Amino acid sequence: MSNGQDQEPILWCNRAEPTRTRFAFGWDDNGNRVQLFDDKTGAPRIEKIPQQPHLGTPLFGLQQLRVRRSVKTLCDDGNEREIVVTNAAAHLNDTDNSYERYQLGTKGRNLGWIPTGSCPSAMVMMGQIPPGTVKAEAAKDGAPCSAAVVGYGKPPCRHYKAEMAKRKELRRIDDARRAEALKTEEAKLMESNAASQKEAAAAMTALSAKVVDAVAAIAAKVSDDAAPAPAPSKGGK
Numbered sequence: 701m702s703n704g705q706d707q708e709p710i711l712w713c714n715r716a717e718p719t720r721t722r723f724a725f726g727w728d729d730n731g732n733r734v735q736l737f738d739d740k741t742g743a744p745r746i747e748k749i750p751q752q753p754h755l756g757t758p759l760f761g762l763q764q765l766r767v768r769r770s771v772k773t774l775c776d777d778g779n780e781r782e783i784v785v786t787n788a789a790a791h792l793n794d795t796d797n798s799y800e801r802y803q804l805g806t807k808g809r810n811l812g813w814i815p816t817g818s819c820p821s822a823m824v825m826m827g828q829i830p831p832g833t834v835k836a837e838a839a840k841d842g843a844p845c846s847a848a849v850v851g852y853g854k855p856p857c858r859h860y861k862a863e864m865a866k867r868k869e870l871r872r873i874d875d876a877r878r879a880e881a882l883k884t885e886e887a888k889l890m891e892s893n894a895a896s897q898k899e900a901a902a903a904m905t906a907l908s909a910k911v912v913d914a915v916a917a918i919a920a921k922v923s924d925d926a927a928p929a930p931a932p933s934k935g936g937k
């Protein structure tokens with residue numbers, strides 16, 4: 701069976717050869733590329749990647765075509781995602797980049813998406829994204845990074861790191877607000893019950909402390925009363 705170049709690339713997912721995930725890598729504070737692990741379990745972090753086109757069939761020698769299907773991008777919610785830039789795995793016409801222009805140029809521009817290796821400050825200055833989409837003040841300080849500092853395969857610049865942190869912070873605030881708004885009446889009732897029970901318990905503790913004090917005072921008084929009267933100083937001589 702040959703993998704002739706006259707064969708059309710296939711589109712279906714290839715279950716025999718799982719190619720849609722890989723170990724996640726990132727950057728440490730010193731700009732070294734490091735593998736990422738789960739904070740809690742210590743397990744390697746896995747990231748999803750878009751399906752790649754193949755030549756051949758699953759039965760007879762499948763060959764993956766390593767074309768550029770996606771660009772890793774910092775999205776508006778603070779997550780880095782693989783943004784697909786061809787409209788299908790079998791899209792191999794590299795003269796038509798209309799889908800990429802839509803994904804990163806139109807949609808990404810409006811939402812302020814920043815491809816990894818780019819400087820948000822420079823992107824704002826060049827009009828690639830609107831200033832309003834950059835949330836961190838430190839990410840638009842008017843001193844964009846030069847091409848010598850940022851670029852493909854280079855560690856993120858200070859603007860990018862500041863922007864990612866700010867977007868994550870804003871998302872957490874928004875998540876908390878949504879969680880509060882979506883709480884059921886039952887959950888709200890349970891929370892208020894728990895709060896009032898806590899209050900009642902605190903009141904009981906304070907009360908019982910008072911009771912203990914009062915009992916101690918009474919006991920002291922009783923023992924004073926019961927004590928034998930001092931011997932009269934006069935007489936008895």
Ligand SMILES: [Zn+2]
Nearest residue numbers: 819845857859
């Ligand atoms: Zn920068």
